[in-house]
Amino acid sequence: MWSVLSVPLLLLIPVSVLCTDCPKDCQCRSDSIFCASxxxxxxxxVPQYTRKLYVFQNGILLLKQEDFAGMDKLEMxxxxxxxxSELPDRVFQSMSSLRNLDLSGNKITHVSQHSFFGLVQLERLYLYSNQIQTIHPDAFSSLIHLLELKLQGNQLTSLPALRMPKLVLLDLSFNHLPPPGPEDLQMPSLESLKLxxxxxxxxxxELLGNLVNLHELNLSxxxxxxxPQVLHRARGLIRLSLAGNQLGPLQAKDLKPLTELQELDISNLSLQGLPEGFADLLNLRKLTLAENPFNCLCSLGWFPxxxxxxxxxxxxxxxxxxxxxxxxxxKVLERLERRDFGCPPTTTVTVRPLKTTTAQLTAATTHSTVAPTAPKPRIPKPGQGSEPNGKDGPRHPLPSLTTLKPRTVPPELCPSKICLNGGTCWIDQQGQLGCTCPPQSSGTYCENTEELDPVSSATVIMSKTSDISPGSVTSTTIQLDLHRYIETRPFIQGIRLTYQNLSGPDRRPxxxxxxxxxxEYxxxxxxxxxxxYVCASPLGEAVGRDSSCTQAHTNWHVHPNNTADARITPPSTAMLGPAVALLLLLVLIATAMGVACHLHRKRAEGHLQLDTPEQELDGVKVGLDSAATFSKQAEIGDSVQNGGLEHEIPLMQETANNNTATLKPSYC
Structure with a gap:
């Protein structure tokens, strides 16, 4: 993929070559040279008059000082x-006018003291997506005019003190660095910090207190x-990202001091709603709330x-x-109307006067708006849904279905285009919706696409050794040992478990x-x-990347009462015969008498009918429907109350891993 800096200029290049000394397999225009792929x-x-040189995706293995000799006019x-894989010392020393240097996407492992010697005018240095492990303490000391430094996506475990008086953007994301302090980042002009x-x-x-000009902070x-209450020290923040953390519910007081905030990203925080007063505290222009399991009840009806x-x-x-x-x-949250959230309709009551006096005319034009308060969702008590070991973990309780008035609704249908990138939509018996994603996509709605390395993907599936292993197995449970998986990945923020039944007809993961x-889980x-088939992968990364998988087979279910039942001696057939015959005779006599009485009563009323009235059948049908509805709601309610939510509610799917084991016969 080409550098972002190169795309606008590359579009201006004509098909023909405009200069006579243009390098082979390159394209030239005025003082710019493009050697892509x-x-x-x-x-x-390249000629010495060149000012902008683009040599990306060329397979270059080594740089030499002779490559840039006499090129003191280069700016980009x-x-x-x-x-x-390395930067020879003083390799750029002849480029005294250079302002932009992009070395991203290489295999550089070390930055020495003299790697950037001579670049006295350099303003932007991009070193991201390399394999840098160490940086010399004085590697950037001569870059006094540097404005942007991007080091994200490397293998840094320590960082030298950075003293850059003019730096306005620093990106250290996705490195294994300890939390930086004020002595590490001495940058009084810094405006954008990405961690x-x-x-x-x-x-x-103290770091945030020293960065008085900070306008953008990325902590995703x-x-x-x-x-982090320390964010209140950064009152000048305009853009803030907290996405993908394990924060609890947000409160209005958390964001109230950030009066300048215009862009906020709180996606993937397991939020089920927004705090009361959220709309009154923020002067936002852009908001990101994706990948949160929102409860679209009346309490959120104000949002769209x-x-x-x-x-x-x-x-x-x-x-x-x-x-x-x-x-x-x-359903897409932004496209809902207030009535879609189950809010009661607003009614207007008009008081009509009996006499047309002045005071009563005034009362007659008075309207009172009555809006009943929506019932609050019932939250499970702390003791419900605890961990198997007795320790209460973090909970995100679902509202109980018993708080909602039962009503007849049409069957649920998959919304159009809900599953992206070729995903398949499905709905379970409780009306919960999900997407089955193809191999090269992931996410709740298959929204993440990433090319998977066929070799590495096959290695994950065919590997004989796995970092996860099954332990104790019963007919309805599988215990997983995750010790090795966590120990070999100390910097993951969480674990995504994906499991599917390979034996049954429903193989949705x-x-x-x-x-x-x-x-252990x-x-x-x-x-x-x-x-x-069970796989573990790092939370926040595409499914299939750095995954470890295993298989386990559940046991047969044995009813404990089978043995006891076998010891019960059945009654003798000779004893049962007369009793059954007598009972059958009594039933026949009672039935005949009942039919005779019924016919006699109908003849007396003149309403003798040979067929069963349709109203009676409808009554039976309605009764059965009501009973079935009540039974279904009770079943769903029990699954929510006794579900034992282990950690968090998976987005757009039912709580599949509840503690109430199903003892129905398996069809697999």
Whole structure:
């Protein structure tokens, strides 16, 4: 993929070559040279008047000082996506006018003291997506005019103190670095700081206090368990991302001090709603709420209207959907109306006067608006749904279905285009909706697409050794040992468990998200005598990346009463014969008498009919429907109350891993 800096200029290049000394397999225009996908291990020979040089995806293995000799007019060099493993000392020293240097997407492992010697005018340095493990403490000391430094996606475990008086953007995301402090980042002009995917549990308060010009902060995909109150020190924040953490429910007081906030990303936080007063505290222009299991009840009915009234852009709209109740499951949150949230309609009552006096005319024009308060969802008590070991883990309770008035609704249908990238939509018996994704996509709605390496993918499936292993197995449970998986991946933010029944006709995979502290986990509610395929992958990454899989077969279910029943001696046939005959005779006599009385009464009334009235059949049907509805609601209610939610509610699917094992015969 070409560098972003190169795309606008590349579009301006004509098909023909405009200069006579243009390098072979390159395209030239004025003082710019483009050598995209040239496929050569060395640098091309370019004229000295060149100001902008793009040599990306060329397969270059090594740089030499001679490659840039006499090129003191160069201002832009793009060497991204080559095969560079090192930067020789002083290799760029002749480029005293260089302002932009892109070395991203290479295989550089070390930055030495003199790697960037001579680049006194450099303003932007991109080193992301390399394999950098160490940086010399003085590697950037001569870059006094540097404005942007991107180091994300490397293998750094430590960082030298960075003293850069003019730096405005720093990206350290997805490195294994400890939380930086004020002594590590001495950058008084810094405006944008990105610390995503670093496993952070806290944010240094003194650091934020020193960064007085900070306007953008990205803390996504970390291990924050609560809203960092230290963010109140950064009152000038305009853009904030907390996506993909393990935060509890947000409160209005958390965001109230951030009065300048215009863009907020709180996606993938397991939010079921928004805090009361959210609409009154933020002066937003852009909001991201994707991948949250929203309960689309009346308490959230204000949200779509508020978005439209304030003209707020909801980013990733298609991924911001309802999870509950089943009637709204899978619907795009922004496109709902207030009535779709189950809010009672607003009624207007007019008082009509008996006499046309002045005071009564005034009363007659008075309207009172009555809006009954929506019932609050019932939250399970702390003792319900606890962990198997007795320890209460984090909970995201579902509203009890018993709080909703039963009503007749049409059968649920999959909304159009809910599953992206070729995914298949399905609905279970409780009305919960989900998507079965093809191999090269993942996510709740198959929204994530990523090319999987066929070799690595096959290795995961065919590997003889696995970092997860099944332990104790019963007819409905499989205990998983995750010790090795967690120990070999100390920086993952969580574990995504994907399991599917290979024996039954329904092979749709189910997913559960677990914290990285669960070294053992028990899958429950499984079917007896079935083979299950279980895979673990890092939470937040595409399914199939760094996965480890295993198989286990559940046992047959044996009823404990079989043995006792075998010892009961059946009654003698000779004793049963007369009793049965006498009982049958009494039943026949009673039936005959009942029919005779019924016919006699009908003849007396003149309404003798030979067929059963349709009204009677309808009455029986209505009674059966009511009984079936009550039984279904009781069944669903019990599954919610006794579900034992292990960690969090998987998006857009029912709680498949409940503690109430089903003892029905298996059809697998």
């Amino acid at each position: 040239r496929r050569a291990p060395t640098m091309p020979l 060099v793009d060497l991204s996506q080559n095969q560079l 995503a995917g670093m496993g952070l549990r806290t944010v240094n308060e 995909s970390n291990q924050l368990t609560a809203f 209207t508020w978005l439209r009234a304030k003209q707020i852009t909801l980013d990733r709209t298609e991924e911001t959907r309802c999870h509950f109740p089943p009637l709204n499951a899978g 189910l997913q559960l998200n677990l914290p990285a502290t669960y070294k 028990t899958l429950r509610g499984l079917r007896p005598n079935c083979t299950y």
